[in-house]
Amino acid sequence: MGAVAGFFRFWYNFIVGDDWTVAAGVVVSLLLVAWLARAHAPSWWLLPLAVAVLLLASLLRATRGAE
Amino acid sequence: MHSALLVIATFLASGVEMVEALTIVLAAGVSRGWRSTLVGVGAATVSLAAIVAVFGPALTLIPIGALRLVVGALLLVFGLQWLRKAILRASGYKALHDEDAAFGRELSAARAAGPVARAGLDWYAFTLSFKGVLLEGLEVVFIVVTFGSAEGALPLAVAGAVAALVLVGGVGLLVHRPLSAVPENSMKFAVGLLLSTFGTFWAAEGAGADWPGGDAAILAILACYIAVSFGLVALLRQRRASEAAAGGGD
Numbered sequence: 001m002g003a004v005a006g007f008f009r010f011w012y013n014f015i016v017g018d019d020w021t022v023a024a025g026v027v028v029s030l031l032l033v034a035w036l037a038r039a040h041a042p043s044w045w046l047l048p049l050a051v052a053v054l055l056l057a058s059l060l061r062a063t064r065g066a067e
Numbered sequence: 068m069h070s071a072l073l074v075i076a077t078f079l080a081s082g083v084e085m086v087e088a089l090t091i092v093l094a095a096g097v098s099r100g101w102r103s104t105l106v107g108v109g110a111a112t113v114s115l116a117a118i119v120a121v122f123g124p125a126l127t128l129i130p131i132g133a134l135r136l137v138v139g140a141l142l143l144v145f146g147l148q149w150l151r152k153a154i155l156r157a158s159g160y161k162a163l164h165d166e167d168a169a170f171g172r173e174l175s176a177a178r179a180a181g182p183v184a185r186a187g188l189d190w191y192a193f194t195l196s197f198k199g200v201l202l203e204g205l206e207v208v209f210i211v212v213t214f215g216s217a218e219g220a221l222p223l224a225v226a227g228a229v230a231a232l233v234l235v236g237g238v239g240l241l242v243h244r245p246l247s248a249v250p251e252n253s254m255k256f257a258v259g260l261l262l263s264t265f266g267t268f269w270a271a272e273g274a275g276a277d278w279p280g281g282d283a284a285i286l287a288i289l290a291c292y293i294a295v296s297f298g299l300v301a302l303l304r305q306r307r308a309s310e311a312a313a314g315g316g317d
Contacts, residue, residue, distance in 0.1 A: 017148035026144050030274045035274025044276040047267050052295045063160050
């Protein structure tokens, strides 16, 4: 059990890292892209915009009171 | 252009990780002897090559749309992790990576560890070099396999990584000390930008989006992310300066 938990913890840290909200935000954004694309609406703009917002939010959280 | 960016991304990512692996291998070799250290390097290299050989061709069996969605999403999340750390380093919120300091730490730890003989090897030197090369190399393998499978260009992605291996390994062999002159922090910034760019392109395409201009959109995404990242570095530097000024005034 410990080895299995360790395996998943390793891959979680490896891919997701310090801020899980960035990964969650990417998944939600991709669901929205897929939804827009299925409705035949332009959807290419959404992911770059989401990345900029997620990055800004994550960095502001990480640096809050970090001095 | 597209292929060139792909090779540059795998070359830079591999170069950065190999510089870090070289530091660990040098510390193990200098302090504990080269035989066990090199056996560890060899065992890790064979393990990494096996992972590429198994997962590289296996991923190409998945339909390209689903593959790009999953691989793109993973690459984007992974790339944003690199980019986030690079922005924190560039703005002064996180310490810059210092290869000489890392070498010093590894060297002291290796010298302090007692002798452990197992399977005819110095077990400390073997495990240190094996783990160092395997863990640093796993990031390279992840990037090579994802880039290679999503673009259907595994040989090209492997070529970028091998070029970095030959260059870093060759220079390391010649100078016999950590490559602290390599601009690692800037390289990590570039890798974060490239991983996030390709991840965005493939993931959105896999989710059903049509990029205006087709593959040319990659350059537009990259330009957009460069502008956003430099803007964030400037914003955080300003914030840090005002926090310091407020702290000094108290």
